[in-house]
Amino acid sequence: MTDLTPVFDDLRDESEELDRLVGELSEDTWALATPAAGWSVAHQIAHLTWTDRSALLAVTDLEAFAGEVEKALAAPDRFVDEGAEAGAGLPPARLLAEWRAGRDALHKALCAAPTGVRFPWYGPPMSAASMATARLMETWAHGQDIADTLHVMRPPTDRLRHVARIGVRARDFAFGVRGLAPPEEEFRVELTSPPSGPSSGELWTYGPEDAAQRVTGPALDFCLLVTRRAHRTDLAVRAHGPDADRWLDIAQAFAGPPGTGREPKGATTA
DSSP, rough: OOOOOOHHHHHHHHHHHHHHHTTTOOOHHTSOOOOSSOOHHHHHHHHHHHHHHHHHHHHHHHHHHHHHHHHHHHSTTTTTHHHHHHHTTTTTHHHHHHHHHHHHHHHHHHHHSSSSSSESEEEEOOOHHHHHHHHHHHHHHHHHHHHHHHTOOOOTTTTTHHHHHHHHHHHHHOOOHHTTTSSSSSSSEOOOOOOTTTTTEEEEEEEEESSEEEEEEEEHHHHEEEETTGGGGGSSOEEESSSHHHHHHHHOSSSOOOOOOOOOOTTTOO
């Protein structure tokens, strides 16, 4: 049996790192606008709180989660923003407390989930490990929005391995969500692990070694790319092959519409 503890613990650690970043912020700072249009720091944490609650329902209360899916289907273009807006309206101390309680409850539920069981989601059903991986990816990505807002540099960790894996596995989804046919052949993806982690300098690899097309670069840059937290031109991720090159323009690790992404550094708007 595979030991699922690492991904559950990594999700907890990623959340705690973000908690240390926002836990002592002033109320004025919670209201600062982040790079996500229309979202403040409070919206970012509110979104994580809302999504953690949805994940908890998916694992523990199928009927209640089905009700959440109905709400999403009734307002597919608004339900995510509405969930964030509702939480962002709370006093920061209360929002912080709800986020902490919710993620703790989700951690316990995921650890207690039976092996092999798949839980419903807004997309395909997921195992407990996949659920934890998706939550870690979102926590890291929204934490990046907050860090960018506060002009804080976060040292990359080996937890990025989970984000990178989702980004690779979501390749075909990125094409499909834009109405494009995915490439028939797999790519080789080779990423250099963060220099500050235990696996410093290690190569994280995905796909066949003899693949005709490949993607290479630092793991951090790849994760920023697939979460659409930085523009491709500002990153040291390289494509070798026309389909791989196209993928880097559209890659995304998250479900739902791609959004506008980030502008290149130094870009100006008319």
